[in-house]
């Protein structure tokens with residue numbers, strides 16, 4: 001089996017602003033495992049919040065001269081690749097996708113069936129309205145017409161103004177992500193204010209270091225509080241379960257589909273709600289995560305519909321519903337008209 005990799009720049013349809021940053025593009029790294037006719041694909045979408053960058057991923061991959069992969073089973077190949085991730089979680093996530101895509105194609109099963117997912121109706125994903133120029137909000141809301149649930153990025157100095165503009169345009173369900181932008185005081189006020197405005201829950205209201213303060217907010221808040229920056233790995237869950245009603249799992253944070261599955265099991269033990277989230281990423285990463293969607297309560301898997309140059313096609317979003325591809329492995333194919341990177 002051979003391995004190859006390449007960077008690729010995803011262009012955002014609108015600049016993607018959250019409480020701490022704004023980007024108009026994101027550089028991701030694709031990893032390819034080739035075994036005869038089978039190509040296993042993975043995607044690393046590194047996040048600066050977690051100090052991960054595409055160039056450090058490329059340096060990490062280039063640091064090994066010898067890439068002779070073990071000929072054999074899933075466990076050996078995964079263990080070989082994981083050791084070479086340099087603890088870069090987004091790279092580890094890409095390896096886990098590629099290895100499962102390869103293994104499941106070889107064994108004629110889907111990645112979902114590998115994890116023994118239950119039969120469930122399609123989950124709805126939210127569609128993200130990022131922070132940006134306020135006068136563009138009505139246009140963004142109009143463009144999001146087909147999506148029944150919006151995720152709104154707050155944690156700014158003009159949160160109420162943003163919500164008022166949105167509520168002038170639509171009364172559909174909104175999920176709010178404050179991306180650590182509030183304090184206990186502003187959080188309590190905002191949770192009450194938003195509870196009257198058809199908001200379903202609040203994601204990561206306070207800085208990740210403030211777990212016990214978040215527990216106080218949870219006691220006061222009429223809305224459920226979901227952890228994102230506080231829930232990276234399954235090992236985080238026991239320490240934060242008192243402060244949150246649920247967790248957001250992202251492959252790029254936790255490092256693999258295997259660890260994401262472990263987070264699901266652990267969250268269930270603590271009676272936490274579960275959301276599957278994403279970075280701005282293409283269909284490879286989104287499709288991988290969506291294979292676990294029958295296990296969870298909420299999906300926020302819209303990264304691939306926030307960009308206009310997705311090279312691949314896998315899970316599609318139809319009026320908000322996540323429609324998983326049929327077929328084996330991840331079920332990824334090349335997007336019509338786009339070049340195959342990079343074999």
Ligand SMILES: [Mg+2]
Pocket residue numbers: 177179203204228229248
């Ligand atoms: Mg978030």
